[in-house]
């Protein structure tokens with residue numbers, strides 16, 4: 001058993017170490033809940049053994065530190081921390097202490113969300129923003145003025161009659177959406193992801209290059225004051241916040257006033273219920289005595305005011321262990337690794353799974369089975385593993401890690417087809433140009449066969465631009481799959497009227513939408529008859545529609561058309577290898593690999609065979625290997641509404657005559673077809689002095705040139 005003195009020293013060492021990582025490196029190694037527990041332990045120990053208290057104990061100091069790269073700022077009025085309450089009981093005690101000290105009952109409090117960001121102090125002289133500083137150790141902060149100027153929510157000049165000096169304090173934070181978007185970009189480009197929005201805000205503000213700070217999505221809420229001169233302070237904190245709003249500062253709309261313990265607890269419950277819906281992370285709420293005379297009467301302890309307290313919510317980050325790493329196949333065939341976790345409460349919810357996003361992310365985190373990890377759950381975002389605690393990695397008797405780095409499966413866990421790495425398409429132009437993200441996703445190649453991708457494959461197959469099966473919407477496709485009527489797209493052609501009627505009954509029952517006619521014992525079968533007809537009608541198709549309908553990754557309509565023209569028939573496409581496909585104009589190496597990979601998968605070929613056997617047919621002809629037609633080499637943009645046909649159809653017909661159909665007007669556009677109510681594209685065309693056709697000219701041209 002260690003002595004209390006040794007225990008206190010050990011706790012101080014751990015807390016100092018965590019403080020350094022959190023406040024100096026912006027790279028904490030343990031969750032806040034763990035840190036708070038260490039501090040609580042030390043406080044309890046110091047309370048029981050007052051002789052152990054040292055002047056420099058972390059329980060007596062504000063945790064931050066000052067980085068040497070920034071100018072130092074002395075805070076004339078110190079920036080303090082807040083005491084914490086983790087239970088209703090502690091809130092009750094807080095209010096009771098105030099009532100006793102001041103001889104009042106049920107005092108009023110300003111109640112505010114506790115944003116999880118970085119505290120800063122903004123100094124305005126004669127209404128102009130002159131300096132911004134971090135809290136640092138409370139007495140000395142860092143001058144981060146240049147970075148703060150890039151935060152749009154911070155006014156550079158005050159509105160109205162400005163005091164001679166006004167120091168406004170508040171929190172710089174990173175809104176959750178901005179944080180998620182930033183991390184998504186980092187995951188795609190292989191960059192370093194931020195562990196949480198707080199680290200994001202703190203790290204961004206302490207960038208040495210303001211351009212980097214400007215690129216991060218930061219925001220600001222004001223909640224307090226520092227030094228003030230030349231301004232008559234309102235009598236209440238809540239009034240002062242209103243005044244700050246009038247000066248042009250953002251103040252949280254969640255701020256209010258509450259009376260007595262019950263008022264505070266009600267506010268805690270109200271904001272707690274809204275926590276996940278808020279656009280930013282909060283780690284609790286803050287109660288501050290509203291009247292300044294009462295605040296002054298309560299005064300301060302060494303590191304925090306006695307007139308305020310932070311009431312903490314359940315932590316959004318917790319420690320747990322990884323029991324297994326599994327891979328899930330999404331509807332689009334993307335393989336997402338998931339960590340199966342020892343159950344843990346995170347922000348009030350039991351979490352047993354967390355996403356690991358993709359293979360790159362696993363490699364970057366180096367997550368292994370048995371690892372102790374930090375999981376984070378905030379808002380309605382899926383819980384994720386944000387960090388591995390490497391010290392806790394299980395080892396064998398020789399001290400070597402028990403498990404090696406995780407290896408991604410080479411075959412789809414849902415269907416056994418081989419997997420491949422693909423880059424996410426960022427942008428795809430009608431002309432067939434594709435821009436890719438950097439990081440790779442691992443996907444299943446068995447698109448037509450994979451059970452995980454069934455619904456997606458069928459929805460795409462039946463869609464208007466593919467096989468165009470009218471009336472076969474998503475709801476029925478889901479039901480057909482869920483009730484086992486179809487496994488692959490070829491099965492659609494085997495369905496009979498009775499199957500549809502039974503399927504619809506099952507679907508209505510499941511969705512609780514049984515129509516009156518059915519309840520009355522009648523079933524409207526017209527719907528099913530139409531569907532059967534539509535499916536039968538879709539058998540007569542074109543090669544390009546079929547190729548598009550197969551849902552080969554990165555093969556859009558335009559590539560499908562190119563392939564159909566180039567080969568003229570299906571068999572040579574099935575037989576083509578990557579080298580052959582790359583020869584085709586407009587088919588790059590990535591798309592060539594995708595097509596070859598798709599048809600190399602035996603499962604997919606079987607489904608294509610089954611489609612043929614079911615009677616799906618299309619005209620075949622001679623290969624067309626050069627762009628032909630009266631519009632060869634022309635780029636056309638369609639805008640506005642046409643009356644004789646849809647824009648899609650017009651596009652198809654122009655393409656059949658050799659044109660490229662583009663989505664936006666540029667100098668490269670040859671001419672623009674403008675229907676009714678054409679807007680900005682037509683304007684742009686006029687600006688550029690491009691040729692503009694109306695519908696009559698289009699029809700005339702099509703009549704003269706088609707069928708030739």
Ligand SMILES: NC(=O)c1ccc[n+]([C@@H]2O[C@H](COP(=O)([O-])OP(=O)(O)OC[C@H]3O[C@@H](n4cnc5c(N)ncnc54)[C@H](O)[C@@H]3O)[C@@H](O)[C@H]2O)c1
Pocket residue numbers: 018019021022023028029030031032033035036062063080081082084112113114115116117118119120135170171223224283286310
């Ligand atoms: N994980 C780790 O290793 C580690 C290490 C050190 C500290 N921490 C965490 O840091 C926190 C402790 O640091 P702290 O001293 O900044 O205390 P704190 O975060 O508990 O409370 C004080 C801070 O609250 C913020 N705040 C937000 N909204 C406010 C409002 N409306 N009014 C007033 N203040 C508001 C301010 O930035 C203020 O400085 C704890 O959450 C702790 O868990 C974690």
Ligand SMILES: [Zn+2]
Pocket residue numbers: 329412413414415416417444445446450451452
């Ligand atoms: Zn699969």
